[in-house]
Amino acid sequence: MSRIADIAAALAGYDPKALGVDAVQAFLAQLAEPAVLTQAERIALRDALGRVLAEDIVSPVSVPPHDNSAMDGFAFDGRLLEGLANDATVELRVVGTALAGAAWRGNVGAGDAVKIMTGAVMPAGLDTVIPQEFCSVEGESVRFPAKALRRGDNRRLAGEDLMQGKPALRRGEIISPAALGMVASLGLPMVPVLRRLRVAYFSTGDEILSLGELPREGAVYDSNRYTVFGLLTRLGCEVIDLGLVRDDPAALESALRRAASEADAIITSGGVSVGEADHTRAVMQRLGDMAFWRVAMRPGRPMAVGLIPTERPDRGPAVLFGLPGNPVAVMVTFLAFVRPALLRMMGCNDACAAPPPLLRARSVGAIRKKPGRTEYQRGHVQPVAGSLPEVRIAGNQGSGVLSSMVEANGLVVLHHDQGSVADGDPVDVMMFDGVI
Known part of the structure; x- marks a missing residue:
């Protein structure tokens, strides 16, 4: 069996036509595992922010060195x-x-x-x-x-912060501003890091306009490439923008082959549903080992993942994430699925690769929801003195309404088996800070 089939067979109750969010996350954690980076380099501490440690940093001194x-x-x-x-x-x-x-x-x-x-x-x-x-x-x-x-x-006390000979930071941790200061306190000017993950991305569709093109009836400007660029850049990836690819099988095949030869991972937006012009699905199946899903979620139902082989002997197949075309669905599926998988591919440990923690907040107003799928609604969280923070649904929740994503500072996560929410009920919120 193929690797995709092996992973699917190991998941209890696997149904590609109705896959739950938890099952998708478990699938991607296994798919990303073999692609963990191993190439390392030593770089100056000032250049290390956001990079992933290639090995433990052992403290050469005690901090503080004396009482x-x-x-x-x-x-x-x-x-x-x-x-x-x-x-x-x-x-x-x-x-x-x-x-x-x-x-x-x-x-x-x-x-x-x-x-x-x-x-x-x-x-x-x-x-x-x-x-x-x-x-x-x-x-x-x-x-x-x-x-x-x-x-x-x-x-x-001497060594109260760090003791000489003990690990100060572990392999697989992302170097944060606080970690920069801690490494500097050890007197270390260089740190060992894994190379940056290379991610190629492109948008698909004849209805998409590049910036600078004149408007035309039925067409929209390509927002997804800029959203994905921002998400990948903030994640610390080396980004490869392959532009806009039209709904033409030859062009799609050429773009995917190039992406696989240049990158460790590929992100596409659009073309993974069952429309007559959605050639991406057919081309992906011809080129690689693919799985196509209908995820039990909103927004972001159609999604594809797989492995696209490359002819380069020094590189294994690229991991492909085929995301929906709607702008908000791209962001939600990236946060829920792609970001944790990319972090794992970058060499992050389990703690660093985990999805953002959920904040508990009280809903201002009722939210309608049927059990049977996970919903991510854009919301704005505000603190309340002496109580849980409050979250209010932000604007129109349509999957193409980017303005509500800009207004929001988090996603209200309504879980698979959860029903409607009454005014004042507590809900979980995935905050955006440091992610979007």
Whole structure:
């Protein structure tokens, strides 16, 4: 059997004419698995944002490298607090000042304190810092209430953030802004990353106009290529724009062969339904190992996935995602299915490749829904003090209405077995932030 057939056979209740969202996600997770990238390169840390780590980064140092103060205040031996009454006042003699960037080398006796700045090395024998705002200072003496702290307060321990010899980041993690800072804290100027995933994409259809063409009756401008470009660029892929391909079998075959030779994955929009002019379906079946689905979802019902072989001996088949033609359906199917699959192909671990987490929000207004399919409705979420955030359906929900996608900041996910939603009911929302 073909690989597509093998995956389908392993899925319980597989029905290509009525496939649930969960089954599609499980199918794509297996299809993408063999295509995980292995080629690695070392690049400058400043160029690594959004890239996927090719190997663990092991900390060469402890962070912080020494015990240090978490506050501006006075460092002292916390044993002095033991046995004191709750209303007692502690009085210590100040014998010096410890500044950040240089260890204080003086001697500290019983009942002594050292004025200390945030980040300064804790003097030997001292383990507690009283913040300066709790203190009264008179000459060389500092006083504070014993109840203001406990022994060990306001001290950062050596290795508290990262311990020398331990993994700081794991292979398969995406390098975020926070990760950039953490790697920099280890003193590492270069990081090992997997090469970028190459994704080719094109739109199909005689009714599609390229930007700059004069309008004509029955035609619409190609929005999908620009949406897909933005989604892939934000994902960190190397994008290959193959433009607009007309409803001509020879042109479609040529575009798919070129895409497979140049890219790891291919995304098309349009041509996967059963219309008389939808040649993409027939050409895909002739060229590759394909599965065509009717997904139990709205929007985004028709979809195709498969493998398109290439004649290059150094590269396996390209994974193809044939998306619907309607603009909103393209975005929804990308978020629900394509994005997690591409992340897995990029070499991301399971946590990084998972779909965006769902936010729980309260619906403002009723939403009609029949069980038996998953629906994704565009919504706008707003915070509510002391309660769940509220989500309001954003504009016209037609699958060709891009304006409602622009107005929304998330997708209200109405699950397969879920029925209608009453005003005030809680619902799940897939937020867009950092994705669209």
